[in-house]
Amino acid sequence: MDATTVSTTDDIWSPSWDDPFEPTTDRDDEFAELTDALRAVQEAVTRSRPTPDAAGRTARTLRDLAARLAAFEVGEDEQISGRRWDLAGRGQTLTPALHLDEVTDNRARGRVLVGRFHSGRYAMNGGVTPLIFDEILARLANSCGRPWARTAYLHVNYRAPAPLDVELRVEAEFAGQDGRKRFMRGAMHHGDVLVADVEGLWIELKPEQTQNVSLAVGRGAEENS
Numbered sequence: 001m002d003a004t005t006v007s008t009t010d011d012i013w014s015p016s017w018d019d020p021f022e023p024t025t026d027r028d029d030e031f032a033e034l035t036d037a038l039r040a041v042q043e044a045v046t047r048s049r050p051t052p053d054a055a056g057r058t059a060r061t062l063r064d065l066a067a068r069l070a071a072f073e074v075g076e077d078e079q080i081s082g083r084r085w086d087l088a089g090r091g092q093t094l095t096p097a098l099h100l101d102e103v104t105d106n107r108a109r110g111r112v113l114v115g116r117f118h119s120g121r122y123a124m125n126g127g128v129t130p131l132i133f134d135e136i137l138a139r140l141a142n143s144c145g146r147p148w149a150r151t152a153y154l155h156v157n158y159r160a161p162a163p164l165d166v167e168l169r170v171e172a173e174f175a176g177q178d179g180r181k182r183f184m185r186g187a188m189h190h191g192d193v194l195v196a197d198v199e200g201l202w203i204e205l206k207p208e209q210t211q212n213v214s215l216a217v218g219r220g221a222e223e224n225s
């Protein structure tokens with residue numbers, strides 16, 4: 001398959017938007033803005049040293065927002081967060097927003113910028129590196145109509161501290177397949193510096209392990225059955 005440029009309108013799983021369980025009204029950019037705003041709050045709280053009064057007032061505001069959003073609570077199959085494949089970060093805020101520039105059937109590359117919220121003290125927190133690798137390796141392992149697979153392991157090597165607030169390049173490679181096992185490799189660079197590399201194993205799920213999967217991730221069952 002040719003290289004596929006991932007854009008906001010044509011991502012690798014764009015057919016998912018034809019899924020009848022995905023009403024197009026969910027594709028509002030207001031939700032993207034909401035996610036960005038939440039990331040901004042995470043970063044601002046981390047970077048701040050508010051007075052007790054300011055912290056208390058801010059906490060009350062945030063709890064009020066949480067209560068208001070609770071009125072819109074839905075089940076996991078209906079939520080938007082994590083399922084906006086067209087957005088860097090998929091509309092979730094656990095993982096730093098990964099901008100995917102290219103996904104082919106055997107390679108993927110992207111960019112990520114990590115702020116102080118994900119800091120492990122003047123460098124990226126060591127737990128965040130596997131999150132980013134899992135994100136890009138999982139996308140590649142499950143791209144191009146391959147049947148669903150889940151992460152069995154991620155072996156991460158930390159080669160150099162990953163700097164904050166600068167763009168890091170992330171690459172993934174489909175290294176091979178043996179039956180249900182898909183072997184993945186990845187690397188993260190800052191400029192010419194290798195920050196981390198990874199080897200991962202994805203296991204193709206058996207039919208009984210994929211019940212409700214298409215609903216759970218918003219992709220048509222026919223595409224990955």
Ligand SMILES: CCCCC/C=C\C/C=C\C/C=C\C/C=C\CCCC(=O)SCCNC(=O)CCNC(=O)[C@H](O)C(C)(C)COP(=O)(O)OP(=O)(O)OC[C@H]1O[C@@H](n2cnc3c(N)ncnc32)[C@H](O)[C@@H]1OP(=O)(O)O
Pocket residue numbers: 134135138139142148149150151152153179180181201203204205206209210211212213216217
């Ligand atoms: C509702 C389901 C949703 C599924 C969605 C999946 C992916 C989403 C896709 C894309 C998303 C893109 C971006 C999203 C970002 C992040 C991804 C989120 C998804 C995850 O975050 S996902 C969570 C973490 N992940 C798990 O929660 C897995 C827990 N786990 C299991 O569910 C089982 O463990 C399983 C199914 C992996 C295997 O179980 P099983 O029973 O089917 O397989 P079995 O034992 O038969 O092994 C078969 C052959 O694999 C070898 N093998 C197995 N495990 C090995 C290991 N660890 N090391 C070395 N070899 C291993 C055996 O040795 C044998 O090898 P051999 O055939 O040569 O003998």
